[in-house]
Amino acid sequence: MALKKENNFAFIDSQNLNLGIQELGWKLDYQRFRTYLYEKYSIKKAYLFIGYLPENYDMYIDLQQKGYILVFKPVLRTEEGIVKGNVDADMVLQTMRDYKDGNFDNAVIVTSDGDFYCLVDYLYQRDVLKRVLSPTSKKCSDLLKKKAKNKIAFLDILRHKLEYKKSTP
Numbered sequence: 710m711a712l713k714k715e716n717n718f719a720f721i722d723s724q725n726l727n728l729g730i731q732e733l734g735w736k737l738d739y740q741r742f743r744t745y746l747y748e749k750y751s752i753k754k755a756y757l758f759i760g761y762l763p764e765n766y767d768m769y770i771d772l773q774q775k776g777y778i779l780v781f782k783p784v785l786r787t788e789e790g791i792v793k794g795n796v797d798a799d800m801v802l803q804t805m806r807d808y809k810d811g812n813f814d815n816a817v818i819v820t821s822d823g824d825f826y827c828l829v830d831y832l833y834q835r836d837v838l839k840r841v842l843s844p845t846s847k848k849c850s851d852l853l854k855k856k857a858k859n860k861i862a863f864l865d866i867l868r869h870k871l872e873y874k875k876s877t878p
Contacts, residue, residue, distance in 0.1 A: 729844025
């Protein structure tokens with residue numbers, strides 16, 4: 710009898726992931742990352758929480774074609790032109806909706822942000838936290854590490870697998 714593959718969901722803080730990887734000096738290949746999530750953690754749905762800017766339309770289409778479900782957050786621009794948008798509440802709410810409805814077996818949370826410690830603790834206590842994935846241990850919240858306990862991993866050691874490499878003709 711074949712083993713039933715888990716039905717796991719990923720909840721990704723896109724800004725935290727993107728900036729964390731950029732600070733490491735490389736660019737994430739989102740197609741490779743989506744494949745990694747599926748193969749390593751049986752991720753059926755990968756929610757990507759992201760601020761919406763009309764000029765990024767083509768990027769959004771590309772991410773959707775790579776298998777991400779985009780959850781948009783309206784953004785504001787400060788007087789200095791800095792874009793502001795916080796996806797934390799949206800990510801927590803979507804995770805809790807899916808948990809309450811029994812939509813997933815386990816959750817993977819992708820962030821380094823300590824604001825998610827209560828979500829991680831909640832999922833951990835109910836034995837539905839598969840993993841917290843953070844770009845790097847150096848920039849990951851100590852509180853998040855403490856709450857995730859043995860269920861945290863860092864993407865910096867996967868650069869060889871997940872780095873975007875421009876294809877040459």
